[in-house]
Amino acid sequence: MPRGFAPFAALLFAALGAAPAALAAPPAVAGEYDSPLGRVRVAGDGTTFTGTLVTPKGPCRLLAGAEVLKGTLLDDSLAGQVRLCLQGCAEGEAWAGAVLLVGPKALSGAANVKKGCRSPALGKSGGLAFTRVPPAGARPAAPPKAPAAQARARARELLRDGAAWLNEGNFERARARFLEAIEQDGKVPEAFNGVGVTYRMRNDLGSALGWYKRALAVDPDFGDAYYNMACVYALSGQPELALRYLQIAAVNGYVTAEGIDEDPDLASLRDEPAYRALLKARM
Helix, strand or coil, X not given: CXXXXXXXXXXXXXXXXXXXXXXXXXXXXXXXXXXXXXXXXXXXXXXXXXXXXXXXXXXXXXXXXXEEEEEEEEXXXXXXXXXXXXXXXXXXXXXXXXXXXXXXXXXXXXXXXXXXXXXXXXXXXXXXXXXXXXXXXXXXXXXXXCCCHHHHHHHHHHHHHHHHHHHCCCHHHHHHHHHHHHHHCCCCHHHHHHHHHHHHCCCCHHHHHHHHHHHHHHCCCCHHHHHXXXXXXXXXXXXXXXXXXXXXXXXXXXXXXXXXXXXXXXXXXXXXXXXXXXXXXXX
């Protein structure tokens, strides 16, 4: 069941069958990126990729030349591990499981560290972004203008209005409000997620997935996007991706084990050993 607007969870929901969504080919992964660890050069063979630290910076100060990213491209997600410095536990650094959405401007996602540990390189909810560095000679894109306080307030008002329509089951009116909110402030992940939920409830999984991805790109710390993407992948018959995103959602505290096991969207994963292991670990 889609997450992001709590009152809507009380509505009667029928699990709907759907064919796998047709997705566009992802942008190239290889290149240089700025990250909380520093400048990282990513290379690979089209399926597996590694990232090498070129210029360290930020709180971790890992050594130049260190491998800090490794993963496998699944659809348009890079599933693997990132090397992080740790605080609050015995290890000074360790590899952490991660899933990163491949976008034209960044690799956006989250990582999960060992229980009891934290990393200053991650956002408050485990969010992590590698921002693509433009090729030499390319004109850098102008940073987006921050919306005025009035526009931000209007976006929040539209968001509340959209959530109310969503709660009433009027998905088209809800979508219109969420889109208006995005026009006012394009940095509100709840609005992108809301549009995705309206499509999900009309069983348009391809459109829903696209909007969930946009929510994650706006804010890698926005937890509902990970869970909602896991649900869409499960419904679309892509269990490996579903489990990757579900693991991030569960380990980083975006959803409870009870919520996972009661969600009809995840029914196709119930017999997967990785699903049972994840559920057991979160109980």
